[in-house]
Amino acid sequence: MEEPIQIGLLGLGTVGGGVFKLLQSNGQEIALKLGRPLEIKRILVRDVTRPRSVNVNPELLTTDPLAILKDPEIDIVVEVMGGLEPAREYVLEALRQGKSVVTANKDLLALHGKELFAAAEATGRDLLFEASVGGGIPIIHSLKECLAGNRISQVMGIVNGTTNYILTKMSQEGRPFAEVLAEAQRLGYAEPDPTSDIEGDDAARKMAILASIAFGTRITYPQVYHEGISQLHPQDIKYAARLGYAIKLLGIAREEEGMVEVRVHPALVPLEHPLAIVQGAFNAIFVEGDAVGQAMFYGQGAGEMPTASAVVGDIMEAARNLIHGTTGRLSCTCLAHKPVKPIWDIETRYYLRMIVKDRPGVLAAIAKVFGDRQVSLASVIQVGMVGEQAELVFITHKVREQNLREAVEIISGLPVVNQVASVIRVEGGPEQ
Numbered sequence: 075m076e077e078p079i080q081i082g083l084l085g086l087g088t089v090g091g092g093v094f095k096l097l098q099s100n101g102q103e104i105a106l107k108l109g110r111p112l113e114i115k116r117i118l119v120r121d122v123t124r125p126r127s128v129n130v131n132p133e134l135l136t137t138d139p140l141a142i143l144k145d146p147e148i149d150i151v152v153e154v155m156g157g158l159e160p161a162r163e164y165v166l167e168a169l170r171q172g173k174s175v176v177t178a179n180k181d182l183l184a185l186h187g188k189e190l191f192a193a194a195e196a197t198g199r200d201l202l203f204e205a206s207v208g209g210g211i212p213i214i215h216s217l218k219e220c221l222a223g224n225r226i227s228q229v230m231g232i233v234n235g236t237t238n239y240i241l242t243k244m245s246q247e248g249r250p251f252a253e254v255l256a257e258a259q260r261l262g263y264a265e266p267d268p269t270s271d272i273e274g275d276d277a278a279r280k281m282a283i284l285a286s287i288a289f290g291t292r293i294t295y296p297q298v299y300h301e302g303i304s305q306l307h308p309q310d311i312k313y314a315a316r317l318g319y320a321i322k323l324l325g326i327a328r329e330e331e332g333m334v335e336v337r338v339h340p341a342l343v344p345l346e347h348p349l350a351i352v353q354g355a356f357n358a359i360f361v362e363g364d365a366v367g368q369a370m371f372y373g374q375g376a377g378e379m380p381t382a383s384a385v386v387g388d389i390m391e392a393a394r395n396l397i398h399g400t401t402g403r404l405s406c407t408c409l410a411h412k413p414v415k416p417i418w419d420i421e422t423r424y425y426l427r428m429i430v431k432d433r434p435g436v437l438a439a440i441a442k443v444f445g446d447r448q449v450s451l452a453s454v455i456q457v458g459m460v461g462e463q464a465e466l467v468f469i470t471h472k473v474r475e476q477n478l479r480e481a482v483e484i485i486s487g488l489p490v491v492n493q494v495a496s497v498i499r500v501e502g503g504p505e506q
């Protein structure tokens with residue numbers, strides 16, 4: 075067999091450790107498939123003395139990035155260290171040095187994609203990032219290649235494993251938020267700062283990447299409206315279930331008449347919808363194209379080995395392209411400019427929970443405000459009592475967000491209304 079293709083690994087944490095293990099355990103099959111073996115030559119870490127879950131020769135470890143970036147024998151740099159800086163500078167330098175790059179870093183791509191792809195195009199090398207969205211699910215390649223002949227109208231799904239794990243455990247086992255989050259961190263699902271999972275930033279970055287590819291226009295992370303799950307009340311999970319819904323952190327991207335809608339927020343999803351049954355750290359992504367119709371991608375969206383599966387697939391593609399002299403054949407696909415719709419212009423259904431005075435005329439007062447703002451109600455249910463006050467749940471028909479927000483503001487000020495406790499969008503039903 076020929077000389078190995080040399081790899082430099084930036085990071086040996088959850089994902090880097092998984093990549094190391096997979097290249098060891100499946101190295102022979104991989105070499106057979108490529109016709110050349112892959113070899114990890116150096117690994118950048120912060121602390122070479124830290125105990126590792128992988129059995130690695132300490133001589134491979136370095137704290138000097140130049141030992142990888144400037145090594146002419148290294149052909150492929152794998153960035154699995156995370157964060158914006160210095161990861162951005164290292165990826166740019168690797169590309170400038172004529173190396174192909176594989177990364178799992180959605181933070182980087184969702185903010186600096188344009189600069190990174192320009193650098194890859196300048197040297198004609200590959201910049202591959204399958205692991206950045208949906209962990210092990212092959213969604214990036216599917217959108218960029220297999221579905222490239224379609225006009226994509228919608229990408230919708232669960233793209234954060236940590237929050238789906240938390241919501242699953244809270245709803246099925248009634249366990250407290252903090253306890254389940256700690257478990258997700260132990261299992262390696264969460265980001266180093268789990269706030270980005272909990273507050274929807276991680277999912278927003280992934281939706282920026284998916285929307286950019288699906289609609290062929292550059293969408294960056296700051297353009298993605300997002301809310302997380304930290305403000306969710308456990309009673310809303312309970313009431314939603316009673317009404318036939320699960321609450322999921324959904325990413326939604328749509329293109330209509332040349333405008334893109336892209337958002338991340340908790341949503342009530344009907345229990346009969348396939349996304350409602352996605353449990354634990356699993357992710358699922360629905361894609362709708364004019365030729366393919368509906369396609370759903372499902373699998374483990376986080377964790378050591380599922381993510382390593384995507385990274386190693388990309389390493390093999392980069393290696394194949396090097397072997398055949400075909401690097402850089404599939405670069406940036408953001409070729410058009412399409413404006414992003416502001417959140418107040420979106421149209422959807424809403425679940426609202428209110429604490430109100432338990433007296434006649436209250437419903438009529440609330441209904442009048444809704445009516446004045448063209449908010450049409452699909453159902454109203456009294457779910458319980460909070461002391462002397464009644465707890466009401468409303469589900470609306472589809473309405474423009476601006477109208478709903480105005481109605482909520484006026485209703486919150488009505489003397490008969492103590493509090494509009496929750497407003498959650500409803501997605502995936504017959505009206506969408």
Ligand SMILES: NC(=O)C1=CN([C@@H]2O[C@H](COP(=O)(O)OP(=O)(O)OC[C@H]3O[C@@H](n4cnc5c(N)ncnc54)[C@H](OP(=O)(O)O)[C@@H]3O)[C@@H](O)[C@H]2O)C=CC1
Nearest residue numbers: 085086087088089119120121154155156178179376377381
């Ligand atoms: N965990 C997951 O399920 C998934 C993660 N990702 C992405 O993969 C990337 C890696 O995530 P993960 O493996 O979980 O992160 P970890 O925190 O587990 O690992 C990070 C690794 O990078 C090293 N590192 C970080 N900063 C530096 C630095 N400045 N200089 C040198 N080495 C550094 C760390 O070194 P040391 O060990 O010495 O501290 C560590 O080995 C992130 O971009 C993440 O968003 C993508 C999909 C899923």
Ligand SMILES: N[C@@H](CC=O)C(=O)O
Nearest residue numbers: 234235236263265376
């Ligand atoms: N923290 C992320 C990891 C994968 O991208 C998640 O929970 O989905």
Ligand code: NA
Nearest residue numbers: 204207209211
């Ligand atoms: Na993926």
